[in-house]
Amino acid sequence: xxxxxxxxxxxxxxxxxxxxxxxxxxxxxxxxxxxxxxxxxxxxxxxxxxxxxxxxxxxxxxxxxxxxxxxxxxxxxxxxxxxxxxxxxxxxxxxxxxxxxxxxxxxxxxxxxxxxxxxxxxxxxxxxxxxxxxxxxxxxxxxxxxxxxxxxxxxxxxxxxxxxxxxxxxxxxxxxxxxxxxxxxxxxxxxxxxxxxxxxxxxxxxxxxxxxxxxxxxxxxxxxxxxxxxxxxxxxxxxxxxxxxxxxxxxxxxxxxxxxxxxxxxxxxxxxxxxxxxxxxxxxxxxxxxxxxxxxxxxxxxxxxxxxxxxxxxxxxxxxxxxxxxxxxxxxxxxxxxxxxxxxxxxxxxxxxxxxxxxxxxxxxxxxxxxxxxxxxxxxxxxxxxxxxxxxxxxxxxxxxxxxxxxxxxxxxxxxxxxxxxxxxxxxxxxxxxxxxxxxxxxxxxxxxxxxxxxxxxxxxxxxxxxxxxxxxxxxxxxxxxxxxxxxxxxxxxxxxxxxxxxxxxxxxxxxxxxxxxxxxxxxxxxxxxxxxxxxxxxxxxxxxxxxxxxxxxxxxxxxxxxxxxxxxxxxxxxxxx
Amino acid sequence: xxxxxxxxxxxxxxxxxxxxxxxxxxxxxxxxxxxxxxxxxxxxxxxxxxxxxxxxxxxxxxxxxxxxxxxxxxxxxxxxxxxxxxxxxxxxxxxxxxxxxxxxxxxxxxxxxxxxxxxxxxxxxxxxxxxxxxxxxxxxxxxxxxxxxxxxxxxxxxxxxxxxxxxxxxxxxxxxxxx
Numbered sequence: 001x002x003x004x005x006x007x008x009x010x011x012x013x014x015x016x017x018x019x020x021x022x023x024x025x026x027x028x029x030x031x032x033x034x035x036x037x038x039x040x041x042x043x044x045x046x047x048x049x050x051x052x053x054x055x056x057x058x059x060x061x062x063x064x065x066x067x068x069x070x071x072x073x074x075x076x077x078x079x080x081x082x083x084x085x086x087x088x089x090x091x092x093x094x095x096x097x098x099x100x101x102x103x104x105x106x107x108x109x110x111x112x113x114x115x116x117x118x119x120x121x122x123x124x125x126x127x128x129x130x131x132x133x134x135x136x137x138x139x140x141x142x143x144x145x146x147x148x149x150x151x152x153x154x155x156x157x158x159x160x161x162x163x164x165x166x167x168x169x170x171x172x173x174x175x176x177x178x179x180x181x182x183x184x185x186x187x188x189x190x191x192x193x194x195x196x197x198x199x200x201x202x203x204x205x206x207x208x209x210x211x212x213x214x215x216x217x218x219x220x221x222x223x224x225x226x227x228x229x230x231x232x233x234x235x236x237x238x239x240x241x242x243x244x245x246x247x248x249x250x251x252x253x254x255x256x257x258x259x260x261x262x263x264x265x266x267x268x269x270x271x272x273x274x275x276x277x278x279x280x281x282x283x284x285x286x287x288x289x290x291x292x293x294x295x296x297x298x299x300x301x302x303x304x305x306x307x308x309x310x311x312x313x314x315x316x317x318x319x320x321x322x323x324x325x326x327x328x329x330x331x332x333x334x335x336x337x338x339x340x341x342x343x344x345x346x347x348x349x350x351x352x353x354x355x356x357x358x359x360x361x362x363x364x365x366x367x368x369x370x371x372x373x374x375x376x377x378x379x380x381x382x383x384x385x386x387x388x389x390x391x392x393x394x395x396x397x398x399x400x401x402x403x404x405x406x407x408x409x410x411x412x413x414x415x416x417x418x419x420x421x422x423x424x425x426x427x428x429x430x431x432x433x434x435x436x437x438x439x440x441x442x443x444x445x446x447x448x449x450x451x452x453x454x455x456x457x458x459x460x461x462x463x464x465x466x467x468x469x470x471x472x473x474x475x476x477x478x479x480x481x482x483x484x485x486x487x488x489x490x491x492x493x494x495x496x497x498x499x500x501x502x503x504x505x506x507x508x509x510x511x512x513x514x515x516x517x518x519x520x521x522x523x524x525x526x527x528x529x530x531x532x533x534x535x536x537x538x539x540x541x542x543x544x545x546x547x548x549x550x551x552x553x554x555x556x557x558x559x560x561x562x563x564x565x566x567x568x569x570x571x572x573x574x575x576x577x578x
Numbered sequence: 579x580x581x582x583x584x585x586x587x588x589x590x591x592x593x594x595x596x597x598x599x600x601x602x603x604x605x606x607x608x609x610x611x612x613x614x615x616x617x618x619x620x621x622x623x624x625x626x627x628x629x630x631x632x633x634x635x636x637x638x639x640x641x642x643x644x645x646x647x648x649x650x651x652x653x654x655x656x657x658x659x660x661x662x663x664x665x666x667x668x669x670x671x672x673x674x675x676x677x678x679x680x681x682x683x684x685x686x687x688x689x690x691x692x693x694x695x696x697x698x699x700x701x702x703x704x705x706x707x708x709x710x711x712x713x714x715x716x717x718x719x720x721x722x723x724x725x726x727x728x729x730x731x732x733x734x735x736x737x738x739x740x741x742x743x744x745x746x747x748x749x750x751x752x753x754x755x756x757x
Contacts, residue, residue: 082757147750147752150745167746170746171744173744173746174745175745175746175748176745176746176748178748178749179752179754180752185756187757188757189754189755189756189757191753191754192753193751195751196751207749209748209750248706248722249634249703249723250630250722251634251635251724257724260625260720261622261623262620262622262623263620263621264620264621265620276705276720279623288624292621303621307629308622309624309625309626309627310624311627311712311715322624340624340625342718342720344664348707348718349718350625350709350716352624359715367624478653
C-alpha cells in the first residue's frame with residue numbers, strides 16, 4: 001500500500017510540477033490570444049535644432065575662397081597658378097519644352113574642389129572654386145602637375161556638407177575633370193579648364209564632361225538658398241548618381257536601369273539616357289529630389305513614398321511631401337514653370353506651372369494644390385518680401401513642426417505658419433481655400449472636402465480608450481498603397497501608461513477576405529506595426545506609455561500593388577485597457 | 579505523505595522562484611515580430627500618371643520573333659495616350675505602329691501587343707515615350723522594358739584608380755597661358 005501510495009505520490013508530484021510550470025508559462029505569455037508586443041521605446045531622430053539666426057546672410061562663395069590652400073614652398077621658389085573652371089550650360093527652350101543646344105553657354109563651376117596633382121597621383125594642394133569659377137594656388141616652380149576639378153561640393157568646418165556626383169554604373173566613382181600634366185615654369189601661369197557638353201550639333205559625339213558639373217551647380221544654388229535662409233546645421237554626405245547609361249528601364253542599378261530620377265533616402269539617382277530621358281540639365285528635377293533630401297535632413301516628412309503624379313488623389317502625407325518638393329524646386333531657382341526635357345535630341349518633354357491654381361481634384365490630397373499654395377505663398381509680397389524662402393524655412397525647421405503629434409501635411413504647415421507669422425495667416429488661408437482646403441488646425445478640423453469619398457472625413461477620427469468602436473473603411477478607388485482612402489487615421493490619447501488591447505474587426509464592405517493591419521505612430525514615427533494574421537481581424541496587446549498617438553488602420557489588400565482587386569472594406573476599431 | 583509534502587513544497591518553491599523572476603522581467607513579454615518595412619522611401623520625379631504593370635524584363639532568344647504584351651496602367655478615368663517606341667540599337671520592333679495612339683475612358687489596364695527580335699545575344703531596351711492628355715493637362719513619362727537576349731553577360735567595369743580614391747576622369751578643354 002505504501003508502495004502504491006509512493007508511486008501515486010511521485011506521479012502527483014510530477015503532475016504538480018508540470019502544473020506549476022504550465023502556470024508559469026501562461027503567466028509569462030500574458031494569457032494568450034492575439035499578438036502580444038511590447039511598446040518599444042523609440043529613439044529620437046536627428047532632425048536638427050532650430051538655432052536660426054536672423055542675420056544669416058552667408059555667402060557660399062566667400063566661404064569657398066577662404067579654403068584656398070598652398071603647397072609648402074618658399075616665396076623665391078613659388079609661383080601663382082590660377083585659372084577659371086567652366087562647363088557648358090544648356091538652357092531650356094523659352095516655352096520650357098526641350099533643351100536649346102543653340103543657346104549653350106559657358107558657366108562657372110562654383111564651389112567645387114580643385115586639386116593640384118603630380119605625376120604619381122599625389123595631391124599637392126587643394127582648394128575650391130569661387131563664385132566666378134576661379135581658383136588660385138601658390139605652388140613650386142618647375143613642378144610637373146595637373147589641375148583636377150572634382151564634381152564635389154565640400155565643406156569640412158561647420159556647417160559641413162559633402163555632395164558628390166558619381167557614376168552608379170562604375171562602382172560610384174567620382175567624376176573629375178582633369179587638365180594635362182604640364183610642368184610649371186618660373187613664371188605664374190593660368191590654366192583654365194572647360195567641361196564640354198559633348199554635343200556636336202546633332203547628337204552627343206564626345207564625352208559629356210559638362211553633365212556632372214551641371215548637376216553639381218543646381219545643388220550649389222540650392223545650398224546657397226538654404227544657407228541664406230539661416231541654416232547652420234551640417235548636412236549628411238550625399239551622392240548624386242548620374243550616368244549616360246541611367247535609363248527608364250527598372251532593373252539593375254549598376255547597369256543604369258534606375259527606372260526614373262529618384263531619391264531613396266540614401267542617394268539621388270539621375271537619368272542620363274540621351275534621346276530618351278536625361279535630367280542633368282533639368283534643375284527642377286534635380287532640386288525636386290534634393291528637396292526630399294532636405295526634408296529628411298532639416299525638416300520632417302511622414303511621406304510613405306510611392307508612385308505619384310499631379311491630378312492623383314494621394315495620401316495627404318505624400319501630397320505634402322511631393323507638393324513641397326515641386327514648390328521647392330521652383331523657389332530655389334525662382335522659376336515657376338517646372339521643365340523636364342526628354343525625347344529625341346532632348347527636344348521634347350513637358351512643363352507645368354507650379355503656381356497654377358485652376359486644376360481638377362483640388363484638395364489637401366493633391367500635390368498640385370500643395371505645390372501651388374506653397375509657391376504662391378513664397379512669391380507673395382502681401383505683408384512679406386516676395387520670393388523669400390526664410391519664412392517657409394523657419395516654419396519647417398522649427399521644432400514645433402518636427403515634434404508635432406499630427407502628421408506632416410498642409411494643415412500642420414498652416415497651423416505653424418499662423419503661430420510664427422500671424423501677419424501671413426490671412427493670405428495663406430485664402431490660398432488654401434482657393435484649393436478647396438478648409439481645415440482649421442493641424443488635425444484638419446472642419447475639413448469638408450472629401451475628394452469624392454465620404455469615408456475620408458473627418459481626416460482624423462478620434463479613438464477613445466474603453467469607448468465605442470469607431471468605424472473606418474479602406475478603399476483602393478484611387479489606386480493602391482499611397483492614395484486617398486487606402487488608410488484611415490485615428491487620434492488616440494493614452495492618459496495612463498499600461499497595456500492596451502487594440503483591435504479592428506471587419507464590419508462590412510466587399511464580400512472578400514480582408515487583411516486589416518494597423519500602425520501606431522508618435523510624432524510621425526512608426527512605433528509599432530501589427531500585421532494581419534487573422535482573416536478580417538487584427539488584434540494587438542501593446543504596452544503604451546502615456547501620451548498622444550495616431551493610429552493608421554488599413555486593409556493590406558489596398559496597400560498591395562500586386563493585388564489587382566479594388567474593394568472597399570470597413571472595420572470597427574476599438575481600444576480597451578487591459 | 580512525505581513525498582506529497584515534498585512535492586507541494588517543491589511546487590511552492592518553484593512558484594516563489596518564478597514569481598521573483600517574473601518581477602525582474604517586463605510586464606508584457608516581447609513576442610518578436612519583425613517590424614515590416616511598409617514605408618517605401620523612394621520618391622520619384624513628377625510625370626504622367628502611367629506605369630508599366632507587365633514584366634519589366636522579357637527574355638527572348640536570338641533570331642527569334644517574340645510576341646508579348648506591354649501592359650500599362652493609369653488611374654486617369656479618361657484621356658488619350660500617345661506612345662512612341664524606340665528600341666535600342668540591335669533590337670527590332672515588328673508589327674507595331676509607332677506612335678501608338680490610345681483613347682481610353684476607364685482605368686482598365688491598357689494592353690499593347692508587340693513583336694521583338696534581336697540577331698545577337700545581349701541586353702536591349704524597348705524605350706517608350708508616353709504622353710498623357712487627361713483633358714486638364716498634358717504630361718509625359720518615359721518607360722522602358724528590358725529585353726534580355728540569351729544569357730546575362732557580366733560586364734567589366736573599367737576604373738582609373740588613384741591614391742585612395744575611385745574616380746572617372748573626364749577630359750577638359752584646357753588653355754594655359756602665362757599670367
